Amino acid sequence: MLKPMLLGIFIFLNTLNIASAFDESLPILSGVGGEFTAVDADGNTIESTNFKGSVIILAFGYTNCADVCPFTLGYLKRLYAGLSSDEQKKTRIVFVTIDPKYDNPDHLKKFIGHYNKDFIGLSGSQEQIDYIVSLYHAEYNSLATLGVPTQNIRRVNPKLFADSQEAKDDKATLFSHTITLYLLDKQGNTRSLEYTGTPVEQFVGKIRALIHE
Amino acid sequence: MNKSWLIKLLILSALVAVQVLPTLKAQPEIKLDKFWVVLAPAVARSTAGYGVIKNEGNQEDTLIGIQSNSATIMLHKTEIKSGMARMIHSPHMTIKSHSELVLEPMSFHLMLTDLDMTTLFEGAEIILQFKFEKSGDIDIAVPVREILY
Ligand SMILES: [Cu+2]
Numbered sequence: 001m002l003k004p005m006l007l008g009i010f011i012f013l014n015t016l017n018i019a020s021a022f023d024e025s026l027p028i029l030s031g032v033g034g035e036f037t038a039v040d041a042d043g044n045t046i047e048s049t050n051f052k053g054s055v056i057i058l059a060f061g062y063t064n065c066a067d068v069c070p071f072t073l074g075y076l077k078r079l080y081a082g083l084s085s086d087e088q089k090k091t092r093i094v095f096v097t098i099d100p101k102y103d104n105p106d107h108l109k110k111f112i113g114h115y116n117k118d119f120i121g122l123s124g125s126q127e128q129i130d131y132i133v134s135l136y137h138a139e140y141n142s143l144a145t146l147g148v149p150t151q152n153i154r155r156v157n158p159k160l161f162a163d164s165q166e167a168k169d170d171k172a173t174l175f176s177h178t179i180t181l182y183l184l185d186k187q188g189n190t191r192s193l194e195y196t197g198t199p200v201e202q203f204v205g206k207i208r209a210l211i212h213e
Numbered sequence: 214m215n216k217s218w219l220i221k222l223l224i225l226s227a228l229v230a231v232q233v234l235p236t237l238k239a240q241p242e243i244k245l246d247k248f249w250v251v252l253a254p255a256v257a258r259s260t261a262g263y264g265v266i267k268n269e270g271n272q273e274d275t276l277i278g279i280q281s282n283s284a285t286i287m288l289h290k291t292e293i294k295s296g297m298a299r300m301i302h303s304p305h306m307t308i309k310s311h312s313e314l315v316l317e318p319m320s321f322h323l324m325l326t327d328l329d330m331t332t333l334f335e336g337a338e339i340i341l342q343f344k345f346e347k348s349g350d351i352d353i354a355v356p357v358r359e360i361l362y
Pocket residue numbers: 066067289290300322323324
């Protein structure tokens with residue numbers, strides 16, 4: 001009596017499994033994301049459709065960010081290390097700068113390469129970046145426009161042997177920005193919104209589910 | 214007899230007071246614990262430092278500045294609001310008695326700019342000088358290492 005019932009449940013679960021190669025627990029977040037054009041680390045124009053076939057983790061940031069972005073990249077480094085080398089080949093970590101004026105492709109490549117040489121840094125024109133930001137309902141603001149005088153932020157305690165010439169040439173801008181990590185499937189659909197608080201194992205599980213779709 | 218005994222007692226208690234009172238006097242007791250600086254990519258213009266500022270004393274103290282030969286340093290706080298991170302500068306931070314301020318990613322941090330990269334390599338140690346209103350200057354040697362969180 002019990003055995004046929006269990007068998008029935010087993011078969012039922014199996015058909016469910018076959019029917020849903022699409023992971024129901026990771027629904028498409030329609031309206032978030034879309035196709036875009038940017039500039040890659042070698043200065044070449046790149047279409048987001050080039051990433052089709054790979055699972056993408058997309059993050060926004062900038063290289064003059066001292067706390068959040070290095071922490072995020074450190075987290076992504078651990079996340080990436082949690083994947084097998086085969087899974088890594090099917091996954092792309094994409095970091096889009098919101099400060100393309102400062103973060104030119106070469107600079108971005110060197111900065112991100114510090115964390116992992118496989119990571120992809122995307123720059124572009126301000127229009128291209130702003131379009132990507134809008135596609136993902138992301139946001140950024142330079143702190144100066146938020147009413148915080150950047151100059152004062154930067155020079156409260158002058159370095160003991162500060163070179164004043166160096167200081168004048170230093171035009172780094174600080175930004176506030178979205179810290180969401182967007183998980184995209186192999187078709188480029190946004191399937192989950194994560195952040196650096198997501199346990200790595202849990203995030204790895206979601207990446208795996210999308211790889212095997 | 215009774216009178217001289219009383220005088221002796223008074224003198225004795227005065228002596229005890231002189232001895233004991235200074236240690237009971239309210240004062241901060243700052244300890245800088247587990248500080249480290251994030252190894253920045255060679256092309257970076259800024260990096261962060263983390264650790265714990267403890268005040269084990271019975272009076273508050275205020276951090277009024279941090280100096281180093283390796284960078285310009287400020288106390289910042291990252292605030293996360295509806296998925297957005299922004300940094301706020303906290304120039305004067307009061308550490309209440311018997312409390313601590315934890316500096317960690319996505320929260321309070323030392324913001325290092327104007328980096329002298331020749332001093333900020335993996336395994337290096339840099340000297341940070343914390344300036345407190347009451348406790349004065351406190352120097353600590355801080356390791357530089359890869360972000361491991
Ligand atoms: Cu900061």
